[in-house]
Amino acid sequence: MPAEVSSASPSSPPLTERQEARRRRILHASAQLASRGGFDAVQMREVAESSQVALGTLYRYFPSKIHLLVATMQDQLEHMHGTLRKKPPHGETAAERVAETLMRAFRALQREPHLADAMVRALTFADRSVSPEVDQVSRQTTVIILDSMGLENPTPEQLSAVRVIEHTWHSALITWLSGRASIAQVKIDIETVCRLIDLTAPEGHR
Amino acid sequence: MPAEVSSASPSSPPLTERQEARRRRILHASAQLASRGGFDAVQMREVAESSQVALGTLYRYFPSKIHLLVATMQDQLEHMHGTLRKKPPHGETAAERVAETLMRAFRALQREPHLADAMVRALTFADRSVSPEVDQVSRQTTVIILDSMGLENPTPEQLSAVRVIEHTWHSALITWLSGRASIAQVKIDIETVCRLIDLTAPEGHR
DNA sequence: ATCAAGTCTGAAACTTGTTCTAGATTAGCG
């Protein structure tokens, strides 16, 4: 199985090696700065300097700070997906497995709360100009959830439930990041919404 | 029944008449500019000018653009609550009534999509420094939902369901505002999540 | 009415995201 080449939108001209390297340096610098101080700490001039790239070049690669952070999130999501798929959840019901997976992801975010802050804030603040990228993040999240459910071809009802779960996931993260909800609270909310899955399950489980 | 004096946090020194008037002018200008062009169109210098107040004064009343927009949302939410409470929803089950109420609110937002954009973006972008205000908005929303359910003393489970509904509501609004979900899609998501209520209902309904 | 404290004003300054420009470098090609 191929290791890289995974996500980047297949459109647009392919990048040369040096360009790929620049892109990588930029994303790395972004994640690093974000890990330090969250959204505000990711300052475009600093990202440019850290990644040894001119400001104009940074903007050529990522047309705005939001684009940059959403791309950073795409990047992190891939890692996450890889990690999660190695050890699949072992709950009985689909609802349990999804909740388990999300809580695992949540614990990963807790290890880098500032990074989580930067990424999630960017994601929810994104306007129409970032729709394609945000959508890609959303699709990736959907894949992770469906994966953990272990479903081949979900029903429309189940897809609705997954959408609602994603809504809850994002919004719960926000309330946690802004200090308005505890970790325990987030856990409860996730478990609550995951019950929707059982509600929409057609027949037997697994 | 008293007409005004409704929301403002009861703490802090009471405002003089002229101060109250200034505050009102600022909120009005904010809503007006937001209605025109959304989040970006609410520029602090313009708000100050429109409301005939010095920039420094504006910042004394609202310490940031986010604070201003969240306060604007509090203001609008009150109107909304008043309007909604006049014609209570007539669905059979609690779930139906909540969905009906939220869809009614959604239609109101559709009439001023730019204003909705400004308020919702501010709400989700708010950091810890705005927690108290955001929390107040959240509480107000909870009250509206519980109101429409017609519950006296909800169980903890039901409160969880309401929290999840709020999460879904906010996040669904965001996806709609950023053009990633249709109105129909939002409707489906709301109806889907409202099913959670029936799931947590203890006994008979109504 | 008068004084002190607090508030408001107008304007400048500062910060950080974003855009623009002129010149150097690089990549692809004949």
Added chain:
DNA sequence: CGCTAATCTAGAACAAGTTTCAGACTTGAT
């Protein structure tokens, strides 16, 4: 190799949120 188009760089410039400051105005208490 030598050319051309695309890309990159350094740095200035611009935009909007935020801060600061000196002076004018209000308010509340005496």
